[in-house]
Amino acid sequence: MAKKTYIEAIRETQSAEMQRDPDVFIAGEDVGVMGSAFGQTAGLLKEFGMQRVVDTPISESAIIGLGVGAAAMGLRPILVIDFIDFMAVCMDEVLNQASKLRYMLGGQVKIPLVIRSQIGAGIGAAAQHSQSLEAFFTHMPGMKTVAAATPADVKGLLTAAIRDDNPVLFIEHKTLARFEGEVPENDYVIPFGKADIKRAGSDVTIVSWSAMVHKCLAAAESLSKEGIDAEVIDIRSLIPLDRECILNSVGKTGKLVIVHEAVETSGYGAEIAAMVADQGFDLLDAPIKRVAAPFTPVPFSPVLEKEWVVNEEKIINAVKSLF
Amino acid sequence: MNLTKDQMLNLYETMVKIREFEEKAKELMLGGKLAGFLHLYCGEEAIAAGVCANLNDKDCITSTHRGHGHIIAKGGDINRMMAELHGKATGYCKGKSGSMHIADLDIGIVGANGIVGAGLPIAVGVAFALRYKKMDNVVVAFFGDGASNRGTFHEALNMASVLNLPVVFICENNHFGMSTPQSVHQKIKDISVRGTAYDIPGKTVDGNDVLAVHEAAAEAIGRARKGGGPSLIECKTWRHYGHFIGDPEPYKDPEEQKKWLATDPIPRFAKYLIESNYAIQADLDAIKNSVREKIEAAVRYAQSSPDPLPEDIYSDVYAG
Numbered sequence: 236m237a238k239k240t241y242i243e244a245i246r247e248t249q250s251a252e253m254q255r256d257p258d259v260f261i262a263g264e265d266v267g268v269m270g271s272a273f274g275q276t277a278g279l280l281k282e283f284g285m286q287r288v289v290d291t292p293i294s295e296s297a298i299i300g301l302g303v304g305a306a307a308m309g310l311r312p313i314l315v316i317d318f319i320d321f322m323a324v325c326m327d328e329v330l331n332q333a334s335k336l337r338y339m340l341g342g343q344v345k346i347p348l349v350i351r352s353q354i355g356a357g358i359g360a361a362a363q364h365s366q367s368l369e370a371f372f373t374h375m376p377g378m379k380t381v382a383a384a385t386p387a388d389v390k391g392l393l394t395a396a397i398r399d400d401n402p403v404l405f406i407e408h409k410t411l412a413r414f415e416g417e418v419p420e421n422d423y424v425i426p427f428g429k430a431d432i433k434r435a436g437s438d439v440t441i442v443s444w445s446a447m448v449h450k451c452l453a454a455a456e457s458l459s460k461e462g463i464d465a466e467v468i469d470i471r472s473l474i475p476l477d478r479e480c481i482l483n484s485v486g487k488t489g490k491l492v493i494v495h496e497a498v499e500t501s502g503y504g505a506e507i508a509a510m511v512a513d514q515g516f517d518l519l520d521a522p523i524k525r526v527a528a529p530f531t532p533v534p535f536s537p538v539l540e541k542e543w544v545v546n547e548e549k550i551i552n553a554v555k556s557l558f
Numbered sequence: 559m560n561l562t563k564d565q566m567l568n569l570y571e572t573m574v575k576i577r578e579f580e581e582k583a584k585e586l587m588l589g590g591k592l593a594g595f596l597h598l599y600c601g602e603e604a605i606a607a608g609v610c611a612n613l614n615d616k617d618c619i620t621s622t623h624r625g626h627g628h629i630i631a632k633g634g635d636i637n638r639m640m641a642e643l644h645g646k647a648t649g650y651c652k653g654k655s656g657s658m659h660i661a662d663l664d665i666g667i668v669g670a671n672g673i674v675g676a677g678l679p680i681a682v683g684v685a686f687a688l689r690y691k692k693m694d695n696v697v698v699a700f701f702g703d704g705a706s707n708r709g710t711f712h713e714a715l716n717m718a719s720v721l722n723l724p725v726v727f728i729c730e731n732n733h734f735g736m737s738t739p740q741s742v743h744q745k746i747k748d749i750s751v752r753g754t755a756y757d758i759p760g761k762t763v764d765g766n767d768v769l770a771v772h773e774a775a776a777e778a779i780g781r782a783r784k785g786g787g788p789s790l791i792e793c794k795t796w797r798h799y800g801h802f803i804g805d806p807e808p809y810k811d812p813e814e815q816k817k818w819l820a821t822d823p824i825p826r827f828a829k830y831l832i833e834s835n836y837a838i839q840a841d842l843d844a845i846k847n848s849v850r851e852k853i854e855a856a857v858r859y860a861q862s863s864p865d866p867l868p869e870d871i872y873s874d875v876y877a878g
Contacts, residue, residue, distance in 0.1 A: 260690070291717065300676075300682060307663070307668055307669075307683070308687030310687050328679065340650075345877040
């Protein structure tokens with residue numbers, strides 16, 4: 236194990252997979268000479284050359300389209316759409332092409348591509364560079380969606396994503412860029428659909444993903460001082476979802492709080508809540524609570540943005556309301 | 559370019575095969591035998607035939623919602639096509655596709671597409687992969703005048719240009735974007751001028767002249783194969799029928815329709831073949847009869863094929 240930042244883990248995982256498999260290449264805006272806005276691809280152009288690290292025009296549709304065509308021919312593209320907000324301009328390629336082709340073509344093709352994209356508010360980037368739109372991509376049969384909260388999870392999930400034979404949206408969080416953590420040295424793959432219990436507890440289950448996991452862990456520490464022992468589950472993979480892990484935990488605690496950064500309405504928390512209500516109703520001894528953003532765009536002003544983003548206090552209050 | 563007699567007759571046979579397939583599909587649709595949408599290629603046969611005659615099995619195409627002609631010209635199996643139109647398990651896509659998304663990866667048909675303009679960026683990706691694997695194959699992206707107004711057209715041409723990829727963009731200008739005449743949907747008359755914007759060669763040809771199409775495509779495909787980058791060829795043509803079967807075509811001027819029908823690429827090429835002593839009428843009749851028999855056999859194959867099973871809904875969503 237060695238300590239690395241979230242960004243280092245992204246960069247090194249891509250490099251390792253490109254060394255391992257000559258069919259892996261990266262394409263996107265600023266990925267080459269610039270090394271990406273946050274350094275996620277720094278040094279890769281020098282290491283692998285222009286053929287495999289492709290600086291593209293600002294043409295998101297053509298970037299994903301390039302990936303779909305290349306993947307259909309057997310390559311393994313990593314496509315970079317820096318901010319998930321920009322996925323709106325290439326949604327046809329994601330929704331109707333990447334996600335659908337295998338099914339529509341009767342299984343004739345595999346589309347093994349990865350789209351790397353960031354979610355998240357917290358740096359004053361306003362409503363077109365701060366959204367958490369992961370739920371959109373959980374409504375697309377054919378697509379897998381994962382989100383990493385730690386550098387170790389970056390390595391395990393991104394490695395799995397690149398080796399997966401399907402389109403995978405790999406979600407990063409911009410506020411985690413410098414977050415440090417221990418990362419396994421050797422080959423490390425986290426199978427999709429396997430949640431991680433980041434903190435074991437017995438009184439309440441808190442389910443989250445991406446950067447919110449850390450706020451949940453902080454809230455859990457505060458709650459423990461008040462005698463509430465919270466279990467924090469990082470689902471890591473939204474599609475496929477580890478239902479069993481969530482239901483087992485709720486079976487133990489009887490209480491469920493779902494925390495996500497996206498707006499509450501039609502967020503992925505609603506899917507998890509519905510799943511537990513359907514399959515685990517008898518396990519619950521309190522209503523399911525969601526802690527999420529208000530139904531507004533992300534505001535710019537640091538004062539407003541701070542208020543908008545879910546914080547520890549909101550998580551703590553939601554948990555306490557169940558006792 | 560001099561074509562042999564066999565090549566000439568192959569072009570003719572391909573065109574007739576497309577026409578007969580489409581007329582049969584129309585009859586089946588109107589007879590209530592087919593579900594969904596059907597966008598007929600009738601009138602545009604010279605383009606698919608003339609272009610695809612320059613391609614080998616490792617070369618690739620992307621196609622459109624009006625794609626049957628491209629699939630046939632690229633060597634697609636009409637039995638499996640007809641079965642797909644009928645939604646049968648033996649269809650190209652096991653009944654998951656229908657008319658609009660037929661593919662045959664084994665012979666480079668990366669897929670027709672139900673989204674106008676979606677094939678262009680995919681074609682760029684296929685070309686990227688071919689070059690990545692150091693193959694000397696090319697990709698042809700078919701699309702229409704309507705698609706030339708989509709952002710994907712512009713993004714794909716620019717991307718292919720800056721990456722210098724082996725793609726030939728074939729614009730089938732049938733003068734209507736669904737119901738909207740070209741004069742209403744764009745100010746330019748020749749879509750080929752848009753190549754200039756991306757510094758790639760642009761050429762307009764008579765899309766109802768199979769030999770003109772063949773020659774222009776041969777040049778562009780040859781250039782792409784040698785690493786000379788992408789080209790744009792606009793083939794001016796005419797959709798004999800509406801956008802889809804059932805379209806009442808209130809937007810078509812009967813005089814213009816009459817004028818274009820007089821340039822129907824099939825009788826026109828038949829006349830040329832006879833006048834140039836490549837064939838006599840009996841040869842051409844024999845081709846048509848043989849094609850008709852194959853189409854009838856395809857219908858029998860399709861209609862006697864098994865339906866998919868209910869559990870097939872769940873297969874092929876994910877690989878692995």
